Amino acid sequence: MPVATGRRRDARCLLRVGLRSTACNRPRVWIDPVLLVALALASGAFLVDAPLATALGALGVAGVLRRHLSAGVFVGALVALGMGCARAHWEVAAYEAAYERARSGFRAPERCALEGRVASSPVLSHDRIAFTLSLEAGRCESLRLPAGIGVRLGGGPRDLARGDRVSVIAQIAPIELLHNPGLADPRPFAARRGSVVSGTALDVSIDERGRGPSALIDRARAAVRERILATFAPAAAPLARALVLGENDLDEGDAAAFAKSGLAHLLAVSGTHLVFAVVSIVRAFAAVLVRIERLSAARDVGRAAAVFGMGLAPLYADFAGGSGSAWRAAWMLMAAFAARALGRIPCASRALALSVLTGWVVDPLVAFDVSFLLSAAATAGLLVLGGPLARPCERLRSRPARAFGKAIATTLAAMAPCAPLLAMLGSDLTLAGVFANVIAAPFGELVALPLCLAHAVTAPVPLLEQGVALVASGALLVVRQIAHESAAATWLAFGVPDPNAYQLALCAPLFTGFLLAVLPSGRPGHLCRAWVVAAAVGLGVIEVAARRAGAPEGELRMTALAVGQGDATLVDLPDGSLMLVDAGGALFEGAPDPGERVVVPVLRARRRERIDVLVVTHPHPDHAGGVFAVLDAVSVGEIWLPVSASDDAPALETRLLAEAARRNVPVRGPRALCGRSRAFGGAVVRVLAPCPDSVPGRSINDNSLVVRVELGERALLLMGDAEHEQENALIAHPAIRLRADVLKVGHHGSRTSTSEVLVARVAPRVATVSCGVRNRFGHPSPEVVERLTERGVRVLRTDRHGAIHVRTDGRDMWVGAARPSVPALVERLRAWSLAARVSAARGSSSHSLAP
Known part of the structure; x- marks a missing residue:
C-alpha cells in the first residue's frame, strides 16, 4: 500500500507525495484510507473467481498492516471488499443469464437481420472494422434475439461512429467461453465486454448518424486513422495506430517481439x-x-x-x-x-x-482489466519505489552515469509490481527489457509520440504532414528494431511459472511488506516480518503442490480440454508421463489458435515442460493446427501420426513431418504402433486402428488413430474423428477389446459416427463430446446423444460443461467438469462419482453410474 509521511510546505512536496505528517522532522507511517478502500472495492471482484485465494491475500495484507490500521479503517476496507464482491457477482450472474438465453436458441451460426446502435468505438483490425452493436431488434432464420444484448461484429464502413443507428445483415453465433482447469474464468472478462453473440457483418447500412461528443470523437479517430495509413511507412503504420488510437493490430512477429522485450507499454x-x-x-x-x-x-x-x-x-x-x-x-x-x-x-x-x-x-469488474491493473501497479511502483531505487544513483559522479542509473531505477520501479501480472500473462521475464526500455524510451516517448500527435493536425499542409510522418516512421521503426533485438536476446530471459490464484494473492502481503521496509520510517515490526516470511514460504509450498498436482503419479487422469470446435485431450499416466491427443486448431485463417490460447497455457499452469507422447489422430486443422504452438512451447518425446498411405499427403501432415524432422522428434505411424502395447507405470496404451497401416481410399477421418488406455479395471477409448467405416472395421474384429468406461465420442458426435453397435460393444459409463458453440455442423447430432442416453450413458459436452476431467486409480473413478456454475451438473457429477466408487468397491461389473 502506498504510505505517507510529512507534508512539505513548498512545491517540492509534489515529488514526495504519499508521505505525510504533522511534523516534518518526526515522520510517522500513515496509510491512505481512501486508497485502501478503493483497492478493497476493486479487489472484491476477485472473490467471484477465487474466493479462498482472495480472502487469503486480504488476510495477509491486514496482517502486514496491523500496526498501521485503525479498527475503523479495517472495518471499512472489509465492508468495501464485500461490496465489490456483491456488485461483481451481480454483473457476472446477469451476463451469464443473458448468455444462456442467447446460447440456448442457437444450434449453429445463423444469418440474422439486426437493428441497433453502435455502442463501442469502432477499431480497425485485420483490415476490417470491428464494433459492438446494442441490439434493438434481431430476427434470425430460426429465432428472435432479445433486445438489449450486445453483438460484436466485424465488417462495415470505416466511418462508423458511436450512436449511429444501423441495419445489419450478419452471420452470428454465441461467443465462445472456454472453461479450462488452471486458466482464468472467462465469464468476468466476457461480462466486461458485454457481448453475448458475435460474427461477421455481411452488409451494414447507416440509417441515422449519431450525434454528441462520442460520435465526434469517433469521426476524428477515423480521419486520423486514414491519414496514418496514407502517409506512414507500411511497417510503421500499425505502430502509429497503436500509439495514437490504441488499436492493437500488429502482425504476429511484432506483437511477440514487443511482448517479450517488455516494450509493449511504449505502444500502449x-x-x-x-x-x-x-x-x-x-x-x-x-x-x-x-x-x-x-x-x-x-x-x-x-x-x-x-x-x-x-x-x-x-x-x-x-x-x-x-x-x-x-x-x-x-x-x-x-x-x-x-x-x-x-x-x-x-x-x-x-x-x-x-x-x-x-x-x-x-x-465493477475493472479488476479483470489487465491494462488497468498494469497501469495502477506501475504507477504505485513509481510513486513508492522510484525514490529509494534512484537514491543510490545520486552518488555517481558522472552526469551520464547518473542519468543512466536513474533511468534503470525508474524502469525497475515500474516493472517490479507488474512482474506477477506479466507472469500471469505467460510472458518470460527478461533483463534485456530493462536496458531496452532505457534505449527505446527516448525514441518512443520523446520523438515518436510527439510527432505522431503532431501528425494528427498537419493534414491541411500535405508537405508538412508527409515530413512528420517520415520522421515519426523512422523513430517507430527504431523502437521496433530494438524490440526485436531485445526479444532475440534469449540468454537474458528467464521463464517463470504461471502464478495461480493463491500465489497472486500471496504477492499482495509480500509487496506490502516490502514497501514498509523500503520507505523512510516504515520500520516493519516483528509481526509484519512474520507475515511476510509466511507469505514467502507459502509461495514455495504452493509451487511444490502445483507441480505435484500437474504431474500426478499412481493414477490415470484424462482431461478433455475446451478448445471450441476441435479436439485436445491430456492424458496423465501413472508414472508421471504425459500424453497429448490432438491440440485443437483454428478452422479458418485469422481465428485464434487454441493450441496457443488453451493447450500451452494449461501446460504452463500444470508446470509441464515435456510431453512424452504427442498423438495426432489425423491431420485436420481442428485436431492438428494447434500442434505447432505446442512444439514451440515444450519438448516432445515422440509423435504418433497416421502417415498417409498415398503420396498425396495433406499439407498439414507434410508440414508436421518437416517440423518433427527439424526438431529431431521421432514420428511413429500405424506400422510401428499396431499390435504393440506400451506400458506407463501400470497403464497400458494400445493403438487399435488403423491397423496394420493407413488404408488407401479411406477418408482422413476414417484413418484416425483410435487409442485405448487401460489401468486396472478402468479404460478410456479415444476415437479421434473415426466414422462408420472405421467403426465397422473395429467391430468386425471380435478379438479387439473395445470396452471402456469413458468414450471420447468420434467426430465430435457427428451422425456419421458412434453407431448403435459400437456403443453396445464399448458399453461406456461416460461419453465426452468435444465441440464448440459456434460450430456450423450441428455437433453433436441429437441422434447420437439420444442413442447414448438411452443406454444410460452420461453425455458431457465441452461447449456446455467446459473441460471434462476423469480420474481413476484402476478401481474408483471420479468425473468432473471445469464449469461448476451449473448446479444440476455438479450434483449429478457427485452422484456419478459416488456410484462409481461404490461400484468399484463392490467389484461390480455394472456400467451404470446412476445413483
Missing part, C-alpha cells in the same frame, strides 16, 4: 503517454492565457488551465481508444487538476486512490 496509451499529451496541451493553453495581460493580472490562469485539463483528460482518453490504462491515467490526472483548480497541492497517492475508485464505480 499508458499513463506516461496520457500525461505527456494532456499536460503538454494544458501547459500550452496556460502559456496562451499568461500572454493575455488583463486576464493573467486578474485571475490565476494556472487554475483556469487546470479546469481545462479536467475536461481534456477524459476526452483524450476516449480518443486514444479508451483502454483501462488510459482511463485510469485520465481519472488520476483529473484528480490532480481538480486539486490544482481548488488551490490545493495534488497528492499522488490520493489521486491514484480516486482513479481506482472511479474505475470501480464505472466498471
